Amino acid sequence: MCLVVRAEKEGIRYYVHMSTGNYNAVTGKLYTDFGYLTSDSFIGKDISDLFNALTGYSRKDHYIKLLVAPQTLRHQILERIRREIDLHEKYGNGHLIFKMNSLVDYQCIRELYRASQTGVKVDLLVRGICCLRPGIYGLSENIRVTSIVGRFLEHSRAYYFRNGGKEEIFMGSADLMPRNLDNRVEVLFPVSAAYIPIVRDVILGTQLKDNIKARLLLPNGRTERIYPQPEEEELDSQLWMLENTESWDLGSQKG
16 A cells, blocks of 8 residues: 545545555566555545554554455455345345455355355456365355466455445455454455446456466366367467556556
């Protein structure tokens, strides 16, 4: 997180940059990460409060838009998965897309199993450790887990909730692991509604369709390479992102 506070003619204004990765010139060339620049006043206030909490000037444990560990992040993620289950039971079309480095946390895995059993479609992009077993009848047949291993190390985290059509996407530093949820200060931040289709369809959607660098996690815990089907075009998602930056780069947009 990076916060700039300016006294302008209209009053105090916050400018915030948040990222799923570190401010590191070396890993910036090797890792894939999301960066988000915004002047949203609520996010600015949240970040200011969080910095004050970190420096000991407050004991803030509630935030307007941010999901912050170890205070609220675990509860907020679990509640959103449960909300997806409830909405799917009422209206159908439940869908979760989670992209992370590792999926280890038992409570989160249990709720994802419940979502699958209810019929919610669950797409997981997990680069590293995944303790969930997908594709098991009666337990996780609606869960698909893939991992992209390519030129760059996949390091970004994003959590998509269809939410009955009132879609949400959170990005940030946290994996679904006990150490991230319970023992660290981690932040997930919301993506504004205007950008959700781009992140959902262009970025995450492209990675879910990768058939060159992706591996599929099988019910027995093994992985296998995904290859293009006879009617499919080859798609290396990392290469596509490099060659089609105009389709997804929001750098010229205002947050």
